[in-house]
Amino acid sequence: MAVLPEVEKHYGRLKFFINGNWIDSASDQIYEDVNPATGEMIAEFPSATDSEIEEAIQTAQAAFEKWREVPLRDKARYLFDLRGKFEEHYDRLCRVLVQDHGRTIGEARGTLRRCIENIESACSALLLLTKGEYVTELARGLDQALYWEPRGVFLIITPNNIPMHAWSSFVPYAIASGCPVIVSPSKNDPVCLDAIFRVTAEVEGFPPGLMNLVYGGSNVNQKILSHPLVKGVGFIGSTPVGKELFALAGKLGKEASINGNGKNHVVIMPDCNVEAVVDGLLRGCYGMAGQRCLGTDNLLFGGKAYDEVKDKFIQASADMKLGYGLDEATQLGPLVSESGKQKVIDFIEAGLKEGAQIVNDGRGVKVEGGEKGFFLGPTILDNVNPDMHVARVEAFGPVANLMRVRDLDEALEWINTKDSYGHSACIFTPDGATARRFMKKADVGNIGINVPVPQPYAFFPLGSKNESALGVAKSRIDSMRLFLDQKTVTERW
Numbered sequence: 001m002a003v004l005p006e007v008e009k010h011y012g013r014l015k016f017f018i019n020g021n022w023i024d025s026a027s028d029q030i031y032e033d034v035n036p037a038t039g040e041m042i043a044e045f046p047s048a049t050d051s052e053i054e055e056a057i058q059t060a061q062a063a064f065e066k067w068r069e070v071p072l073r074d075k076a077r078y079l080f081d082l083r084g085k086f087e088e089h090y091d092r093l094c095r096v097l098v099q100d101h102g103r104t105i106g107e108a109r110g111t112l113r114r115c116i117e118n119i120e121s122a123c124s125a126l127l128l129l130t131k132g133e134y135v136t137e138l139a140r141g142l143d144q145a146l147y148w149e150p151r152g153v154f155l156i157i158t159p160n161n162i163p164m165h166a167w168s169s170f171v172p173y174a175i176a177s178g179c180p181v182i183v184s185p186s187k188n189d190p191v192c193l194d195a196i197f198r199v200t201a202e203v204e205g206f207p208p209g210l211m212n213l214v215y216g217g218s219n220v221n222q223k224i225l226s227h228p229l230v231k232g233v234g235f236i237g238s239t240p241v242g243k244e245l246f247a248l249a250g251k252l253g254k255e256a257s258i259n260g261n262g263k264n265h266v267v268i269m270p271d272c273n274v275e276a277v278v279d280g281l282l283r284g285c286y287g288m289a290g291q292r293c294l295g296t297d298n299l300l301f302g303g304k305a306y307d308e309v310k311d312k313f314i315q316a317s318a319d320m321k322l323g324y325g326l327d328e329a330t331q332l333g334p335l336v337s338e339s340g341k342q343k344v345i346d347f348i349e350a351g352l353k354e355g356a357q358i359v360n361d362g363r364g365v366k367v368e369g370g371e372k373g374f375f376l377g378p379t380i381l382d383n384v385n386p387d388m389h390v391a392r393v394e395a396f397g398p399v400a401n402l403m404r405v406r407d408l409d410e411a412l413e414w415i416n417t418k419d420s421y422g423h424s425a426c427i428f429t430p431d432g433a434t435a436r437r438f439m440k441k442a443d444v445g446n447i448g449i450n451v452p453v454p455q456p457y458a459f460f461p462l463g464s465k466n467e468s469a470l471g472v473a474k475s476r477i478d479s480m481r482l483f484l485d486q487k488t489v490t491e492r493w
Contacts, residue, residue, distance in 0.1 A: 004326040007095050011043040017197045019059035020208030036102035036334040037324040039372025045190045047216035056212040060153040060180040061229045063209030068178045078205040083119040085199045098325035100191040102334040115168035121458035122172035143491040148484040150178030152231040155224045159237040160188035160336050161291040169475035170234040177483035182212045246470045257482045258470035261394045262293040262423025267411045269429040270303040277428045278312045284452025290398040298401045300411045317378035334374040341374040344397030351390035356381040386418040416443040422466030
């Protein structure tokens with residue numbers, strides 16, 4: 001298979017995008033961005049100064065006053081033009097994502113399709129959720145109307161695992177709602193957001209300041225959120241960081257949509273299709289190198305399913321091809337950072353200390369040409385019980401836990417009581433009654449039936465529960481509720 005070319009070998013020092021212009025920062029605090037497959041630096045980027053933060057916020061506020069007066073059909077047309085720009089630059093964006101994040105080209109293509117779907121969904125939401133409601137003669141001579149109005153400027157924080165997808169889970173909906181944004185990306189893959197903003201800048205019709213890009217991490221994020229003109233934050237990332245942001249937003253009286261960690265389970269029933277399960281588990285456990293909140297952590301085998309699936313899954317895992325994601329043949333790319341890789345290694349070693357048995361060890365994997373990359377091969381821990389640390393905490397890497405359950409009841413008990421997240425759970429079974437019972441009884445926000453990853457389409461919200469989500473909305477189309485205020489008008493004539 002073909003090895004695709006890198007878009008750029010080095011992207012230079014990244015600039016901020018403020019008020020429709022690319023700005024060289026005055027900051028002397030400079031970070032390095034590294035290609036996780038090669039370990040080579042591909043960009044430098046600054047941390048925003050206080051004056052640059054202020055400029056971004058003030059220009060966003062000015063854009064708010066202009067954008068809210070733009071007719072609805074024009075907003076829809078500009079968003080549709082944005083969709084076209086993503087299609088036009090689709091290949092380039094995919095390759096940038098591989099180079100900056102580390103996922104495979106196939107995974108990158110899937111991500112960009114999700115981004116485009118979110119823009120399409122925002123076009124629809126523009127009409128569906130902003131047209132309002134009207135009741136005549138609610139009482140004698142009394143009419144009542146409900147209108148939706150944009151709140152103002154929002155901070156959007158993107159994580160290191162889904163930088164482009166996270167952007168699309170909030171920003172198109174903010175724009176559709178009438179709200180300007182200041183986007184603050186993870187320090188691990190800022191080139192991804194630079195690439196997106198170069199695409200958005202090509203759309204004619206967006207006022208300057210509608211979308212702004214700054215770098216800097218947590219300190220910059222706190223300063224932006226604390227500013228009186230900023231109305232709230234959309235965040236995808238770790239639960240501990242999300243809780244800090246949620247607490248700050250609450251203290252400041254601002255809105256927050258927080259999407260955090262997950263610890264997801266797949267229940268494998270004895271009547272499952274073995275080949276479909278093995279194929280699904282490879283994608284669920286190792287897709288994006290396990291760095292996604294919807295990925296699979298715990299495999300709960302009921303009865304004979306353990307013996308029928310285990311060996312085939314281990315062999316299929318061991319046969320996966322690791323490498324640079326720009327190689328079309330690569331099935332598993334690197335972790336996004338060296339520190340992220342070390343955390344996963346620590347996770348594995350903690351499981352071994354607890355008594356788990358390693359039956360496929362990815363810690364010593366060698367990748368030709370990727371000696372300095374952050375590679376970790378598929379790793380499988382057996383004899384895991386639900387009270388172990390590794391069964392309750394997200395691995396955030398290509399690690400699968402094998403666990404035996406007596407029956408569906410025990411599986412449901414573990415899912416509902418053994419961790420605090422409530423993100424996702426899946427089941428493999430051809431039996432409709434079993435699947436429906438699982439769907440109703442599993443206390444999670446996203447359910448999969450005969451699929452390994454319950455990925456919601458753009459016009460469905462990410463239905464996370466408990467500590468996996470905090471705040472008023474859960475991204476995608478549900479974000480409209482984050483960005484809009486309700487106004488009720490009572491009329492008598």
